[in-house]
Amino acid sequence: MTGTLAGALAARKIPTQPDRLSSEVEGFIENVDGKPLITRIKVHYHVKVPQGKREEALRAIEIHEKGCPASQSVQRGIAIEWDGEVVEE
Secondary structure: OHHHHHHHHHHOOOOOOOOOEEEEEEEEEEEEOOEEEEEEEEEEEEEEEOOOOHHHHHHHHHHHHHHOHHHHHHOOOOEEEEEEEEEEO
C-alpha cells in the first residue's frame, strides 16, 4: 500500500524521497475457528510535503487504496484500516 501511495503522491508532483514517506503497519491475529488468522491490518502513514501540497496529499491518502492490488486482494478476508499524518515543510 505504501508503494501505491507513493505513486499517487508522485502523480501530484509530491516527492516521497528521501525520507518523506513512511508507514507503520500493525497486524491483528485472532483465533478463528481454532486457527490463528490475521483479521485486521492497520496502516498509519507519515508524509512530509512541500508548502501548499497538504490537501493534495490528504486526497491521495484518501483514494490510494482503491488502486492498490494488495489492498484490494487482501481486504476480501482481512479488514484494512488506514490513516495518515501530513506535515508541510
